[in-house]
Amino acid sequence: MSTDPRLRARQQQLAPAPAAATPPPPPPPPVEAPAQSMGMDGATDAHADRNMVPDDKFKLKFCTVCASNQNRSMEAHLQLASAHLPTISFGTGSLVRLPGPTVTQPNVYHFNSTTYRSIHDELAQQNTALYTHNGLLNMLGRNLAIKGFPERFQDWVPGKPRLEHAEDKGWQGTEAGVVDVVITCEERCFDAVLEDLHNKGGKLNRPVHVINVDIKDNHEEALVGGKAILDLALTLNQVAAEEREAHGESGWESGGGAARSGFDERVPDIIATWQERWPQMPALWSLAWS
């Protein structure tokens, strides 16, 4: 829990940001409600409770995926990790692509080897003003605090322990290298993930819900998208935890209705209701195998 104060500060930073930076999509989720009463200790705690899963509770393991494992997946990674959800993140592109001085000169890096820090330093050296202005340095600064380097989804070996990632945010719970939910940020990535899982052959025999949340690739949308993903993840986790509890020694007989049906079959429902809350981010879903 040593990370707590930092996280709280982080959330305070984040909360007002979207209101200022993104005029078109109103941030609708209930998550936002206590933002004004942040000053009071009690309120802050309540806020933290809502958005954070206590460590003694059941937790789904999440994986966020975008094209370059830089903006959208990392924003979501941060938000999920801040909620104490086990999270890993990937990109599905062939290379890490970041905007360069012109459209035709992107900055291109290799996955799995180039660290966020080295990218940050290189870009800062190249043109500090430009990359500060377009938010890249800020983004990279955030990323290097989350994990070491961008990872490629296709190179991920499910089930391979991730002990060497112990410094990453959201590592707790992902040590076995398995996930329950993959959240992609673009249909292209969704397709790439499904395809790659076919290629991987589902060797773990472990079901994984792949969910796409369409997010435009810019900082503002990533921030809003990150909140949407957090909203979705918390709901999913809530339902999964309910299943665990309902089916405990006493729960099975007493539970009824929705609680009676399990987590997996409720996922489409959850996505559908979530979609009504976030209509600007069209969702897709598939049960795949890792």
Next chain:
Amino acid sequence: MSAQTIQQLESARSLALGDGRYYPTIIPGVLPIIGYSADQTIEIQRWGADFLAEAFASPTWPPEAKENSASSVLATLKAYLENVPDKSVIKSAVQAAASVYPLVYRHIVSDPSDAQHWQLMSAIKSNILRRMDTATPGVRICCIKFLQQVVLVQTPGVLDPRRPDHNDISLALVSRDHPLIPYASLEAEGHGLLDRLLDIIHGDHSDGLLVTGTLNSLGMLIHRRPVAANKILNSVLNFNPLKLANSPMSPKNKVIMKSIERTTRALLMNIMKRNPENPVNGRIQQFLERMHRMRIDVFDESNRKRPAPSEPIDGLDPAKRQRLGAEAPSRTPPVAAPPLPPGPVSWRQLYTLNPEGSTVNFDVQAFKDPEQLLRILVPVLQSVDGTKLDQAISIVRSRYATFMHSGPRTTAAQHAAVPVAEDEEEYEPDFEPEDAEQLINKLDGLPPTDFPAQTAPTTALAPYKLPEAPQLSEQEAQKYGDMTIHRAFGMLSSVEESHKSKVTKGGFNRLAATDYSRDAWVTILSRLATRASAGLDDPEQGVKDEYAVKSAKGSLKISDAVRDGLYQYIMYDWKKRIDVAISWLNEEWYNDIILAQSAKDSTKNGAANGHTSSTPGEPKGNYHRCALRLMDGILPYVEHTDKILLRLLSEVPALDHEILIRLKKMAEDPERIDLACSALQYLYMFRPPLRTIVVDVLAEMWKENDRAKQSARKLLVRWRPEVLGEETSSTPTMKTEEGQPAKESANGALEVKAVS
């Protein structure tokens, strides 16, 4: 107590996570704790099932090692499956069983005596298969994956049984006479289970979970079991991913439908990418396209329509009652239309279905601006109700049919008599359907341009025939013919650039006009000009060939049009097209000769007719005329450096005084004197028959053109010195008249004197 135990277990697990090689030692240590007992806490059972699933799925230790440990956990798994009601325990146990099954299977393959473990495995298998249809979906998906593993190992993997791949656990590893696992029954079971798997995607789609889970498990089977690939693919291609389109479009169904569609697409794309040469890819592509269109249909429609109410309808609120399908067709009230009044009926009456309506008085002519009319008309047409329109059309059609039936003749006659109705004034078609006879009669009786005022159209319409086009007048026919020729030459110019360079002359071996090259077309066109009408004239007319141009007989005109085309074509770029000129003139000459010969023959034969007035000895047909025209056309453009003129003069088939005298004219330009002289010199040297003419021309030039005297004299000195001699006496008078050139001629005279 349990928390403490879990902590111990966790530390054992992290050891194994740190290095997979510890699993074989950790599993036996953990098993006594996690092994099922009735008084166990659920946490330990969950941990145990999760751990087993994780351990046997882990890529960090080799399958051989796993195989050795696999048998030891079967009892625990079986006990979990049979005794624990908790769903997450079951799920993990089934996952673990899916990982363990191939391992135990291979163990049994290599150790046929181990009946005990196979029995345990079989018990687990049948337990799981029993759950397949009854368990909650969360468990069933895990069963699906187990099924996939069973199908995988119970289907032959490699097609060549002599070279089994030992890393691929498949039916190919099983010997035919295995005592525990008979090949045939395994194979049959594999088939049966695959069918069961495939049945899922054709079954209920309402939760999407099983369908997408199954689809996502098929990719690997197709890839690794080519034997089964076709069966699976056929099943997938016959599958309707948008099955839910017929059920209410709730948000959940929308998500499920989109998801199933997308999952199917990902699967098929993966199959195509893995094997781009697969012959079935075409079918897959078709399926994907069809699916895409269906998806657009389904979702576009759902976007346009208000979604059906998803809450249960109690029937109390009529506003909320769902409309029944049977009611739908009669929704639009039938269009009522009064019957037509008896007697003659105007078009307007025929089409007016609602005589009381306000639109009856709508006069289109009020709109002077067609744009304005368009702006109104297009939205109106778009808003027309299809069914209403159909009804209206059928009413008009039936009206028309009955009307036709009730004596079309009389109405037609009456109609003609009736003064033209107000809105029929505009109805004045250009061509009335008439039968050919009528048309001919009319054409006979009337000048072709003067169409009679058409009577108002009768309602007795015959099946519509396109009216015969009016006959072309002579001028029109000629105009169109000219256009055709013009186009031919246009084509020629475009062909030129691409073909000219490649041509290799075949000499006498070539056949004229065998390809589409420029030369071929030139040949065709020049022969068309020269021969097409040749010999068609009477011999007597042939006599008049000389004057044919002027008399402009119709049959000859086309030749002349082509000639004109050729002339224009050559003149457009005469230096480059001099070869065209030459071949054309050759054709002309040849034709003239042939004609002249046949004329000679006919005059010989037909002398009795008394038509002896022809002048066959003088073949001044088209050739002469054309050559002169061409020379006259070209010469103004000839520059003093244009040696190509020599080529023209040397290659045209016949030259006479009249043609060559043009050179004298050319020589009046002092710049071109030398060219003229060298042309004449060339002709003198290489066309001996022309020598007299050449020298005559030269002499004339010498006489008449003072500036050319010097050049001409050089040649005349050699060829006809006597001219110079003659002139010495006469020239002085001229010299004295003109002054400036006098010196020259005086010198010349002196020279000549010296020579003579």
